Amino acid sequence: MSKRMSDKEAEELRALIRNAPEGSAIAEARKFGVDLYSLVENLKLTPAERFRRAAEETEFVGRVRGTGRRADS
Numbered sequence: 001m002s003k004r005m006s007d008k009e010a011e012e013l014r015a016l017i018r019n020a021p022e023g024s025a026i027a028e029a030r031k032f033g034v035d036l037y038s039l040v041e042n043l044k045l046t047p048a049e050r051f052r053r054a055a056e057e058t059e060f061v062g063r064v065r066g067t068g069r070r071a072d073s
Contacts, residue, residue: 005043007044
């Protein structure tokens with residue numbers, strides 16, 4: 001069974017991101033420019049939903065570059 005992150009878990013993670021201890025991996029990732037809130041939003045999806053979204057984005061990039069083909073062809 002694929003589980004989504006609950007709203008409560010997501011809020012707890014957002015609070016941890018906002019109040020990350022100095023020197024922690026979260027604080028370092030934020031300083032490096034990682035969009036941690038985007039990661040939280042992705043974790044609210046099931047693994048199947050994340051895979052489907054990644055496949056759609058890959059297909060879009062391929063079409064933009066002129067190298068992609070449609071999924072239904």
